[in-house]
Amino acid sequence: MINRELIRIKVVQLTYAYYQNGNCNVENAEKELLFSLDKAYDLYHSLLDLIVAVTRVARQRVDVARARHERGEGAKPSERFTLNKFALQLEENATLNEWRGRQKFTWDDDVTAVRSVLDSIEASEAYTEYMAAEEEPDYAADRELWRKLYKTFVVDNEEIDKVLEERSLYWNDDKYIVDTFVIKTIKRFNEKSGADQELLPEFKDMADRDFAVKLFRTSILNSEQYQHYMTQTTKNWDFSRLAYMDVVIMQIAIAEMLSFPAIPVSVSINEYVNLAKIYSTPKSWRYVNGMLDSIARYLNETGKMLKPLPER
Template identity: 40%
Template sequence: MAYAHYQKGEVSIQQTENELFHSIAKSHEMYHAFLLLLLELKNFAENRIELRKQKKRPSEEDLNPNMRFVENGFLMQLAGNEALMAYNAKSGSPWTDQPETIKALFNLVAESEMYTEYMTTEAGDYEADKRFVAKLLEKVIAPFENLYSYFEEQSVYWNDEIEFVISMVVKTIKGFAEENGEKEALLPEFKDDEDRDFVERLCRKALVNQKDYMDLIKKFTKNWDFDRVAYLDVVLMQVAIAEIVEFKNIPINVSLNEYIEIAKYYSTNKSGVFINGVLDKISEHLIAEKIINKPGKVNKV
């Protein structure tokens, strides 16, 4: 958000806010796309079983196929999920016109050691079925390169968000409860209005107070060659300071730990330690100057 704003130059804060919310909406679309992709793989497997039964001379295996994957407890529950079906009815599946992608991905899945082991071991319980699907998504489906090409063609926002969205889908899978049946809730775009307001306010405060926050960062990186500091690290620290200053109910360590993890993920290998050290000093300064007075002890990494 802030990074893109500064990179684009002459862009209004309102334009950046609009783009931020559009990006979040696209990520929520991708979240549903991955859930629907799991169902496409299930449907492909079911259709293949039926086609094999219709052979002129079906084999014993064709007539009595291994149904473990298509009868996976989690996938069967997902197939009836009211929220996902409502989304599909309204927005449609992004995989409708991608039969070759689905076929190639299913072949990859079917050839994987994980799938073979699952299909050849005794059927487990619902929790085992969930663990299998979550692991399959992370280890086999997510690395499939054709998906990245497809997502890139569909939206410029999607490729950078894939790993985060997959983590949200895995969280959803692990959170499903068999007793909830078709009523199981999916993750919303925002938890509530307060969550949406937080995003909007954080974005605006980080951009409006950019100069003040930059001065703080420069003050506490005076022993560094500032021009060599990763630009993304600087932007992340600006947003982190905005959160520390503006949101009184969020403990300091919660904010810092969040941005340290983001830096480790999106920036350089050393960014987490660097950002932790600088934000630690800035937080102590803000407390000493009585600019902030809030709970939370700065953690070291």
């Protein structure tokens, strides 16, 4: 589940924190990096579990409405939404239930936020159409409904974001990426798999975990050398105008360009320019883009890096 984009974000965050904390122990900082990635995987499970929590609150509302109906108050409630085949399968998922059993906090502790999500869903056109349909929904339709509901009412949900931020500071910048993996997981669910449906693994393979550790360690241990490369190529750039975060971002970019031969230079530059847009000043990315291009050409010309360069 954890991809290179998220790894780069974490490495930038932890490298910056490493220097802000006065160059703490590298081994401890590395453990913090891996812990941060583990927490992102917890976020993935928590967001899947939110679907289950919403379904359970909806079930409680149906139970209350049914009791009123039996007393002669109001119409008989529909159970269509609470019997959504995808949501029921997710509720029974063995891996998600095992994860939930290890957690100190669940969505039961933030039921107000869960009810708010359900309120928005029940007021939506998609929900109204789903509940009013005459034909019995099949599994594919039930799964597609939740894909749409998640994209509409969980992605960019400020109330949910606030709850998650209170649960873990590690989740501040993770959700927009993890949301994509939740949606991917919804699309991958297969009715025949039942409770044994596989969720996404934390790492696609160990190469991604090794990428995280190597990128972090290399950028820290070779920082003086990489910053020397920066000063060698700043003749046309006002180095003093760069924010310290830009220096950190470029340091990590150089580590990636030199340490991972299979990653194209253009990919590395684009990834770190994007990170400069997110984490630094509004104009920083232009300096980072130009300087990384110059640095890459310097490394190539001096024989320190033997990879094709991006076209100008």
